[in-house]
Amino acid sequence: MARIVVNQKNIQDIDKAIKICPFGAIEWNEKKLEVEITDACKMCMICVNKGPEDAFVLEEDEVFIDKSLWKGVSVYVDHDNGVIHPVTYELIGKAKELASKINHPVYAVFIGSDIEKQAEEILHYGVDEVFVYDDEAFKDFKIEPYTAAFSDFIDKVSPSTVLVGATPLGRSLAPRVAARFKTGLTADCTILDMKENTDLVQIRPAFGGNIMAQISTPKSRPQFATVRYKIMNAPDRTDEPAGKITVCESPKNLFSAITVLSSKEKEVEEDIADAEVIVVAGRAIKKEEDLEMIELLAKELGGKVAVTRPLIEAGWGDPKTQIGLSGRTVRPKLIITCGVSGSVQFKAGMTNSDYIFAINKDPKAAIFQVAHYAIVGDVYDVIPELLAKIKQSEEVKA
Amino acid sequence: MKTLVCIKQVPGTSEVKLDENGNLIRSGIDSKMNPYDLYAIESALKIKEQMGGEISVMTMGPPQAKEVIREAYMMGLDKGFLLTDRRFAGADVLATSYTLSQGAYQAGDFDLILCGKQTTDGDTAQVGPEMAEYLGIPHVANVKAIVEVKEKSIVLEVEMPTTIQTVEVTFPCLITVEKGIYQPRLPSYRLKKKTKYQEIIELTLDNFKDKNEKRYGLSGSPTQVEEIFPPDQNTTSERWEGEHLGTRLYDQLIDLKFIYKNK
Numbered sequence: 266m267a268r269i270v271v272n273q274k275n276i277q278d279i280d281k282a283i284k285i286c287p288f289g290a291i292e293w294n295e296k297k298l299e300v301e302i303t304d305a306c307k308m309c310m311i312c313v314n315k316g317p318e319d320a321f322v323l324e325e326d327e328v329f330i331d332k333s334l335w336k337g338v339s340v341y342v343d344h345d346n347g348v349i350h351p352v353t354y355e356l357i358g359k360a361k362e363l364a365s366k367i368n369h370p371v372y373a374v375f376i377g378s379d380i381e382k383q384a385e386e387i388l389h390y391g392v393d394e395v396f397v398y399d400d401e402a403f404k405d406f407k408i409e410p411y412t413a414a415f416s417d418f419i420d421k422v423s424p425s426t427v428l429v430g431a432t433p434l435g436r437s438l439a440p441r442v443a444a445r446f447k448t449g450l451t452a453d454c455t456i457l458d459m460k461e462n463t464d465l466v467q468i469r470p471a472f473g474g475n476i477m478a479q480i481s482t483p484k485s486r487p488q489f490a491t492v493r494y495k496i497m498n499a500p501d502r503t504d505e506p507a508g509k510i511t512v513c514e515s516p517k518n519l520f521s522a523i524t525v526l527s528s529k530e531k532e533v534e535e536d537i538a539d540a541e542v543i544v545v546a547g548r549a550i551k552k553e554e555d556l557e558m559i560e561l562l563a564k565e566l567g568g569k570v571a572v573t574r575p576l577i578e579a580g581w582g583d584p585k586t587q588i589g590l591s592g593r594t595v596r597p598k599l600i601i602t603c604g605v606s607g608s609v610q611f612k613a614g615m616t617n618s619d620y621i622f623a624i625n626k627d628p629k630a631a632i633f634q635v636a637h638y639a640i641v642g643d644v645y646d647v648i649p650e651l652l653a654k655i656k657q658s659e660e661v662k663a
Numbered sequence: 664m665k666t667l668v669c670i671k672q673v674p675g676t677s678e679v680k681l682d683e684n685g686n687l688i689r690s691g692i693d694s695k696m697n698p699y700d701l702y703a704i705e706s707a708l709k710i711k712e713q714m715g716g717e718i719s720v721m722t723m724g725p726p727q728a729k730e731v732i733r734e735a736y737m738m739g740l741d742k743g744f745l746l747t748d749r750r751f752a753g754a755d756v757l758a759t760s761y762t763l764s765q766g767a768y769q770a771g772d773f774d775l776i777l778c779g780k781q782t783t784d785g786d787t788a789q790v791g792p793e794m795a796e797y798l799g800i801p802h803v804a805n806v807k808a809i810v811e812v813k814e815k816s817i818v819l820e821v822e823m824p825t826t827i828q829t830v831e832v833t834f835p836c837l838i839t840v841e842k843g844i845y846q847p848r849l850p851s852y853r854l855k856k857k858t859k860y861q862e863i864i865e866l867t868l869d870n871f872k873d874k875n876e877k878r879y880g881l882s883g884s885p886t887q888v889e890e891i892f893p894p895d896q897n898t899t900s901e902r903w904e905g906e907h908l909g910t911r912l913y914d915q916l917i918d919l920k921f922i923y924k925n926k
Contacts, residue, residue, distance in 0.1 A: 472891075
């Protein structure tokens, strides 16, 4: 569909042209005496965009696809034995926003066994139609039958865009289906937008994560994207259901080479280095019993408890949970430090966290230098108040 | 038992940055074996210790990607294939998977294909499943443990969103293994000397069954990078003082979705 063509006459400074490529994919061919692009090319387009004028040109074959034949923004309903993963609602929220820009409907595709009731739940989040494949063969996740049903849905409905949660299941299923339709799939998108011509704008971290790339799938449909949990916003649940459920006939061949022997709940792992949320107890914690509120908060946030060195020395924590140069380096999405002063050693172990909330009653505490939210207050006031609010909201829900 | 391990050479560092003009700054051109692939290699070696047979290893890339095949030889793999051709350049996930599947057809009939969970440069975790689709064999992703290897099947522990499944899958199949499934062995000096001149088989597009250039490299890639730019930094720096700090913290955590309303 596309290649980068080198116009030799437009390259004045050969060494400079070669250096443009961060991947070393532009080389001087001694035999042909010309600049060429090697197979190290990562398609980053830097040479096209930043190189000498008209030296590196993206040449595309004209491939015509009638985009008007592909309509709808679809969401795959991610679930584990019928329990819907909340990433599904977040994707529905995004799908509604994308679809409204091009006046397309929002679809959900739900593959499982005995899922009639759960399918109705989807109607409380604002989709136009839920396509349900309900069959004994879909009881456990097995790649071949799920791919068959998903493909059947695409054949039947011809959606323009398909969004899948980047859960372990989604990351296995989405590429399989995308390959079946020989179409593009962009993993772990953090931003999605829609162009007027129904091309999905997909933005994700690239080349190791310090750089973002905007990616499109201009010449094939459907365009697949996966998105991680907690990236998009879920819409509020409406009291009244809306939209309709269409029960689809299962594809005929649902054979699988895979037999599911057993299934068990995941155990909670103890390593703080992998934790997405960490609550840290520091020197301001006066008694070992007071760690209880820190543990409770970590539990409510689905995170782990970590400690600073003074607490390890007091024998109040597992050395494996110590953050800092003499302990672990962590990079969670959220870290709340509770009464941590913020030594250089400690800060070095956590300064790359996405959101740093620091609670300390000393307005001059060093930890505030790296905090995004510096909360000048006593942990013995702030944490109990926060826990009370969480408890209150849970009671309302119940 | 015939096993194939797919590996990739990746940049030595993930610290790639953009300067103020939007150019990528290349911090050295060091490269190394994708660390996740070491687990796939170790898994293949463990299976061979039990079942015997031969382990092939395959990578796609420019000629210097041979280095990772040499490293695989030093760990004990038997036969190496390099898929190299300028026409493979600029491949996205789909074109890469297709190229690897064509390479696998040429390299032999395999009972089991092993891939690492993902690479450290692309980070997509998609190539394994797409390759399995092109080969028409089942795949199991996110394998945490190999429970048992039988004559015609393999029993695996698999990571699912909220559970751990134990599954049995018959050969031929493709699996992608998680980091930490086994502790990868170090390359051996003895094997380094022994395999120094061992052949690496090079395959180009001309060796493949499907010679249609349009299915490879940039031409065969449905996704296109439109532009690249630096990520937003979290430059928030707020200072909260006074009353009701716990409530304020609660509201902020809801806003940032750390407290989840649909829990």
